[in-house]
Amino acid sequence: MARLSLLALLATIAMAGASGVLASSDAAQALEAADVDEAGNVMQYINSVFGDEDDDDYSEEELARRDLMRRGKHHHKHSRKTKGKQHFTIGTDDSDQLWDDAVKITWYASNDLKNPQCGNGGGKWQPENSSHIGAVVKGWDNGPQCGDFVKLCNKKADNKCVKVRVIDKCAGCKKGHVDLTKSAFKKLAPSGTLNEGVVENLQMYKTYKPNPWDIALFGPKLLQALNN
Ligand SMILES: *[C@@H]1O[C@H](CO)[C@@H](O)[C@H](O)[C@H]1NC(C)=O
Numbered sequence: 001m002a003r004l005s006l007l008a009l010l011a012t013i014a015m016a017g018a019s020g021v022l023a024s025s026d027a028a029q030a031l032e033a034a035d036v037d038e039a040g041n042v043m044q045y046i047n048s049v050f051g052d053e054d055d056d057d058y059s060e061e062e063l064a065r066r067d068l069m070r071r072g073k074h075h076h077k078h079s080r081k082t083k084g085k086q087h088f089t090i091g092t093d094d095s096d097q098l099w100d101d102a103v104k105i106t107w108y109a110s111n112d113l114k115n116p117q118c119g120n121g122g123g124k125w126q127p128e129n130s131s132h133i134g135a136v137v138k139g140w141d142n143g144p145q146c147g148d149f150v151k152l153c154n155k156k157a158d159n160k161c162v163k164v165r166v167i168d169k170c171a172g173c174k175k176g177h178v179d180l181t182k183s184a185f186k187k188l189a190p191s192g193t194l195n196e197g198v199v200e201n202l203q204m205y206k207t208y209k210p211n212p213w214d215i216a217l218f219g220p221k222l223l224q225a226l227n228n
Pocket of ligand 1 (some may be wrong): 057109110129199
């Protein structure tokens with residue numbers, strides 16, 4: 001649907017421009033709204049509020065309350081598809097491109113996640129244990145930069161892959177090391193827990209933006225506020 005609707009939108013703008021139906025600012029707004037992913041699909045932004053449901057910081061009651069909230073006041077923001085979504089895949093997509101084949105992962109949590117160095121949308125958002133974000137060393141040439149999405153996979157953890165957004169700098173890391181939230185780390189650890197502490201020899205891929213994009217998992221599109 002998305003590729004077609006984008007074309008339709010552009011055609012509408014072109015026609016409106018030619019016939020003078022839309023003021024030019026309307027046309028500019030419509031163009032700006034045509035925010036698409038790498039496959040040409042119109043981007044959808046949602047906010048699940050809590051991020052990854054698998055994160056073990058949440059009790060059964062909290063998960064149940066979140067479910068109610070989704071069906072209640074935030075109803076319009078969520079599709080049924082986001083409910084109970086597993087935030088990993090088995091293996092990669094055709095569009096994923098190998099970036100590094102021996103990446104090390106560790107995890108960090110709580111206050112260390114706050115105020116990431118790539119920005120937090122001008123204070124509008126803070127990463128949580130249940131977000132899917134990561135930190136890398138500053139100056140990893142040809143490595144992921146602020147705001148980039150990477151897909152990390154571990155063949156030794158049932159070939160699970162997790163998409164994370166790099167939004168922070170890791171002072172104690174070298175190239176080839178990604179420091180992750182607990183919820184992302186656990187998907188990639190063979191034990192499915194935090195027990196390993198460090199896991200090595202993962203594959204890292206360049207990957208498409210997530211679509212729909214859950215702000216609770218990945219933060220706002222613009223990490224730096226426009227007036228920064
Ligand atoms: C985040 O994880 C840390 C470390 O396990 C834990 O102490 C903290 O309570 C968690 N935060 C929340 C909000 O659950």
